[in-house]
Amino acid sequence: MQAERKFPLILVVEDDEDNLILISHALIFFKYTFITANNAQTALELAKNHQLDLIIVDIVLRDRNGLELVHDLKHGKSTKNLPIIAVTALARKEDQNLLLAAGCNDYLCKPYLIDELNEKIRYNLPPQFFHPGALRVA
Numbered sequence: 001m002q003a004e005r006k007f008p009l010i011l012v013v014e015d016d017e018d019n020l021i022l023i024s025h026a027l028i029f030f031k032y033t034f035i036t037a038n039n040a041q042t043a044l045e046l047a048k049n050h051q052l053d054l055i056i057v058d059i060v061l062r063d064r065n066g067l068e069l070v071h072d073l074k075h076g077k078s079t080k081n082l083p084i085i086a087v088t089a090l091a092r093k094e095d096q097n098l099l100l101a102a103g104c105n106d107y108l109c110k111p112y113l114i115d116e117l118n119e120k121i122r123y124n125l126p127p128q129f130f131h132p133g134a135l136r137v138a
Contacts, residue, residue, distance in 0.1 A: 008053035008129045010034040010121070013043040013069065014087070015062050019110075023056065023087075026114040032121065040064035044072060047079045054125055055079075059088040059099070067102045074103035083124040087112075 010027065014020040015038045027034045035050065037043035040063055047055065055073065059066035066086065073079045086099045086107040099107045106120050122130070 006129075007033045008125050009050060011043065011046055011050070011052050011055045012036045013038075013040070013055065013057045013061070013066070015039060015058065019058065019087075023117070026117050029114065030118050030121070040066075040069040040072075043069060044076075047073060047082070048076065052079075052082055053129070054121060055082055055084045056121075057084055057086055057104075059086050059090065067099075070103045085120050085124060 010032055012020065012023055012027070012034055014023060014036065017038075020036060020038065024034070024036065035046055037046050040061055043055075043057070046052075057066050057069060061069065066088075070084055070086070073082065073084060083105040084103065086104040087110060088095065088099065088107060089110045090096070090099075091109045096107055096109075105124050108116060108120055
């Protein structure tokens with residue numbers, strides 16, 4: 001039996017350096033533990049080799065469509081149940097519905113506020129990382 005971890009581990013998949021710096025600073029500010037990948041192949045390898053609790057994926061990646069990555073993650077034995085938050089500039093309702101249909105649990109439209117990011121993370125993380133009675137913002 002594996003020991004329960006005290007802090008969640010988040011994988012951030014982002015190929016734009018400026019966006020990665022921004023999200024990294026936000027995650028540090030909110031005291032999350034995270035690892036990063038700047039392409040889909042690295043993301044798949046990290047997801048298979050780490051005990052993740054949540055994945056944040058930029059949908060427009062240079063090496064591969066982010067929806068293809070989501071598909072692979074949702075069909076992987078060790079990653080199929082991980083919550084995925086899509087980060088996208090696609091803000092139309094049809095685009096958002098497509099993200100959810102592809103397997104994303106949630107999405108953030110760029111530009112976003114860091115408080116929005118934190119709310120999405122807290123809502124999608126497994127409840128064991130928050131003390132009993134903690135408010136989970138929907």
